Amino acid sequence: MSEITSPGDLGTSLAAELPFLRRYARALTGQQESGDRYALATLETIVAGPASVGACSSTKLGLFSVFHKIWSTSGALIEGVSDTDQLLEARAQWRLADLPHNTREALLLRSIEGFDFSAIAEIMDISHNEAEELFERARHQMGEAVLGNILIIEDEGIIAMDLKSIVTDMGHTVTDVARTKDEAIAKGRANVPDLILSDIQLADKSSGIDAVNALLEELGDRPVIFITAYPERLLTGERPEPAFLITKPYSEEQVTAAVSQAMFFATTEEMAELV
Template identity: 75%
Template sequence: MATTENTRDLSTELVAELPFLRRYARALTGAQSTGDRYAMATLEAIVADPTTVAEDMTTKVGLFRMFHGIWSSSGAPMAEEGENTDLLEVRAQWRLSYLTANTREALLLHTVEGFAFEAVALIMDVSQSDAEELVTRARTEMGDMVSGNILVIEDEGIIAMDLKSIVTDMGHTVTDTARTRDDAIAKGKATVPDLILADIQLADKSSGIDAVNALLEELGDRPVIFITAFPERLLTGDRPEPAFLITKPYSEDQVRAAVSQAMFFATTERMNVAV
């Protein structure tokens, strides 16, 4: 009976943490569908053998640790037949060849997912000092690799200025800032961005998601980062959802990591890629 209760409790905790694993997996792979397949494979592996989540670790750490075992053994994003992966995969794999192994993973775990270095080390099966070194290398290598034009869609002036300052300091160019859906569409068409950084709720109660969808329909596919106070609401897997999400209130490190990851998978021809 006790074993059944423990398993049931673990299942409940896994469900609660799954949206955040989805966010992490999507950021690593650059796509909702591919990231979600990794997340589901991880969940299925733990459900099949709950003892893989050790009693001396939190459910979240155990979930991410299992994910890393699967991710490391596969070696590359899993693409399904029919997916538009030509530019995405070719460019991502090309850029991967210039990065130190495991740096992206460590950066996302620490900055976006908020794991302490001790937890990052446990998840990735490395020492804590190695985890810290991986994050330092990631900031340097990914920060130097790609730069481009960014449209900021944010109705709060102070936040818009802060985002502009962060991405400009990274070497990117902010083409414009917009406060409403219509304003965003007009400015996005006027100067086509390589990446869109968008809040969910805009000044006139319009939707940042609607603004982005209209721009993508007009301009074609390009990376998007959404900012929201409730990321789990956009990580259900029930509909087309963003690959990149950061949570309000955000930190500068979270923005930097998300922008670096999104630019890493950018497919536009105008990208300035440093070799």
């Protein structure tokens, strides 16, 4: 049972955990707007019935558990989510038709949010063994679904090499590695990537966010994954935010899950444009 004893305590605890729910929701849906709609629906449900959180072993698990119930029972369609978002989700579910229900959720809860299998089992109301099995199946099958070209924007040589090794082992091709904003723009123009994997703070004190925005303006929309030691600074809800965000220090599992998910939704969006 949660140790929250008052509405004030609950509100404070929820506020501390909300940025991470929003990160998970956007990674799950592939869209900031639709992810935030689900997060808002979760908060509204908790406000209406605080006991739904208190029944769990921690506020964070309660928050994610309520979200999961809404996500599972809504058929991934709630008020305020656009027709485009609905179509993308439908395409995503079609591509994952051979995977058991909840595999993608288990993958992201484990790899991106760092929950252990006992916590995932509590969130999803399944057994520990089921949570582990769902994760393993998604990790192997989803990683093979889509391959592409990736530009890495990272000023630390060791980290850049590590990221390159991880995505190359997944089967992707690294088009180039850039250390500064200007270098990233030049290399992105010369060899257009399918996905951009970028640090926030670059070698010459330039911004990875500025580099990515400049590339997207010139090359058009494409999936982006940001890496930062302070994810809560980008998860305020005050401005457009990345759908895919990895926290430093990262694990190989986090990188592979985020890359697979980002590439996955990129291909479903391309399919939607053809309809």
